Amino acid sequence: MVDFDTAVKDSKERIEMAQLWGGRFTKQTDREVCEFNASILFDRRLYRQDIEGSMAHVRMLAKQEILTPEERDRILKGLEGILRDVGDGTLEITPEYEDIHSFVEANLIERIGDVGKKLHTGRSRNDQVALDMRMYVREKVRDTDRLLWELLEVLQRIMEENVDTFMPGFTHLQKAQPVTLAHHVGAYFEMFRRDRSRMRDICRRMNECPLGAGALAGTTYPLDREYTAQLLGFDGPTRNSMDSVSDRDYVIEYLAALSTIMMHLSRFSEEIIIWNSNEYGFVELDDAFSTGSSIMPQKKNPDIAELVRGKTGRVYGALMGMLTTMKGLPLAYNKDMQEDKEGVFDAIDTVLSCLHLFAGMLDTVKFNRAAMEASARNGFTNATDVADYLVNRGVPFRDAHGISGRLVLKCIAQSKALDDLTLEEFREESDRFDGDIYEAISMKACVGKRLTKGAPGQEAMRAVIGENRRYLEEDPAGQI
Numbered sequence: 496m497v498d499f500d501t502a503v504k505d506s507k508e509r510i511e512m513a514q515l516w517g518g519r520f521t522k523q524t525d526r527e528v529c530e531f532n533a534s535i536l537f538d539r540r541l542y543r544q545d546i547e548g549s550m551a552h553v554r555m556l557a558k559q560e561i562l563t564p565e566e567r568d569r570i571l572k573g574l575e576g577i578l579r580d581v582g583d584g585t586l587e588i589t590p591e592y593e594d595i596h597s598f599v600e601a602n603l604i605e606r607i608g609d610v611g612k613k614l615h616t617g618r619s620r621n622d623q624v625a626l627d628m629r630m631y632v633r634e635k636v637r638d639t640d641r642l643l644w645e646l647l648e649v650l651q652r653i654m655e656e657n658v659d660t661f662m663p664g665f666t667h668l669q670k671a672q673p674v675t676l677a678h679h680v681g682a683y684f685e686m687f688r689r690d691r692s693r694m695r696d697i698c699r700r701m702n703e704c705p706l707g708a709g710a711l712a713g714t715t716y717p718l719d720r721e722y723t724a725q726l727l728g729f730d731g732p733t734r735n736s737m738d739s740v741s742d743r744d745y746v747i748e749y750l751a752a753l754s755t756i757m758m759h760l761s762r763f764s765e766e767i768i769i770w771n772s773n774e775y776g777f778v779e780l781d782d783a784f785s786t787g788s789s790i791m792p793q794k795k796n797p798d799i800a801e802l803v804r805g806k807t808g809r810v811y812g813a814l815m816g817m818l819t820t821m822k823g824l825p826l827a828y829n830k831d832m833q834e835d836k837e838g839v840f841d842a843i844d845t846v847l848s849c850l851h852l853f854a855g856m857l858d859t860v861k862f863n864r865a866a867m868e869a870s871a872r873n874g875f876t877n878a879t880d881v882a883d884y885l886v887n888r889g890v891p892f893r894d895a896h897g898i899s900g901r902l903v904l905k906c907i908a909q910s911k912a913l914d915d916l917t918l919e920e921f922r923e924e925s926d927r928f929d930g931d932i933y934e935a936i937s938m939k940a941c942v943g944k945r946l947t948k949g950a951p952g953q954e955a956m957r958a959v960i961g962e963n964r965r966y967l968e969e970d971p972a973g974q975i
């Protein structure tokens with residue numbers, strides 16, 4: 496990347512061309528102002544959307560006989576050349592241009608001469624940047640949906656394989672009742688499934704084309720906005736030109752959805768970190784997805800999960816930043832809106848890489864089934880089932896709760912599980928206990944009897960897994 500000084504020294508002439516608005520000015524812009532004002536260093540990632548938008552605009556201008564077919568073809572050829580050359584690295588996007596729009600236009604004129612100056616007919620950078628951002632965000636919404644789908648596939652596989660893997664379910668991070676790993680992971684399946692549906696919502700709402708809104712008040716040229724909208728894959732053109740150039744709702748909605756994804760990933764990461772601790776030992780991370788310590792040779796750290804948890808903050812920050820940037824803006828376009836880019840780009844890069852890496856980490860993690868089951872057994876997670884057993888024998892639940900609690904106390908004193916009490920010990924608290932208590936409070940029974948829809952019982956779980964499978968097949972990635 497050429498730095499600003501070299502680029503400017505090299506190209507006194509080009510910098511004049513790079514500025515699209517010199518006519519009304521008699522003095523050179525202050526150097527620091529140029530740098531402060533410029534967005535090229537970050538909006539250059541919009542080059543493809545910018546050029547594709549321009550191509551559609553030019554096709555429409557020719558269709559409306561505002562450009563001749565020859566002019567159209569020359570401009571299209573020039574734009575194709577820029578797209579190709581930037582794509583393969585032969586053309587560098589250098590910082591002497593104010594923004595990506597100026598870069599493309601100046602380059603076009605350099606390539607094809609004066610006819611290139613007709614590109615901007617009936618268009619403003621305001622509707623142009625609104626279009627570029629929309630097209631960019633739309634693509635990223637689709638990428639997000641695809642990565643979510645891939646993560647759901649990993650979760651689904653883990654669920655299918657772990658319908659019988661018992662583990663404690665927690666409330667207050669205290670062992671509560673036994674569940675299965677399939678059930679626990681199934682909770683995340685639901686979260687990421689909702690995240691996908693948010694992607695679809697955003698896409699549906701934002702898929703209207705702002706091109707043709709001009710600076711704020713449309714144009715006097717007979718533009719066919721339906722046509723450009725259709726060429727660019729939008730459902731139709733936007734309905735108010737002032738809103739078109741000043742709407743960044745879709746950016747905010749997307750950031751809110753990305754923040755929610757990060758919240759979900761962060762909660763799951765936290766659990767992976769806990770499960771990976773020496774005390775829990777529920778999981779072993781694959782070597783490829785963990786790191787060591789420079790001093791403590793025994794360490795295998797869950798850095799990926801920690802980083803995902805940590806990066807959640809910057810995505811929330813981008814959302815807050817954008818909401819704050821937009822809150823006091825009068826209609827229509829204000830330069831404040833240029834601030835929509837860096838935070839969003841960073842949030843997008845962050846979430847996409849987190850989704851990808853998290854899925855990879857989860858796909859390779861080994862679950863220590865024995866440790867999970869032992870933990871469920873040692874935590875009195877079947878104490879509710881002891882009470883339920885008594886209720887089935889006519890004891891009121893409140894009394895049954897007390898009896899079960901006293902049995903737990905007895906076990907704590909002897910460092911053993913409820914299953915290890917002798918029948919006599921059970922009967923010291925209630926004569927309703929019989930030999931079938933052991934079967935009734937076995938892990939298998941405790942989980943297996945929970946068969947209401949959404950509960951961890953194997954039959955109920957298999958039904959949900961079947962529904963998930965159908966959902967993944969009927970709603971594959973790439974549909975929005």
Ligand code: ARG
Pocket residue numbers: 534538594620621624828830832833834
């Ligand atoms: N770089 C600008 C942005 O990102 C492009 C639009 C410029 N429009 C203007 N009226 N100065 O918002």
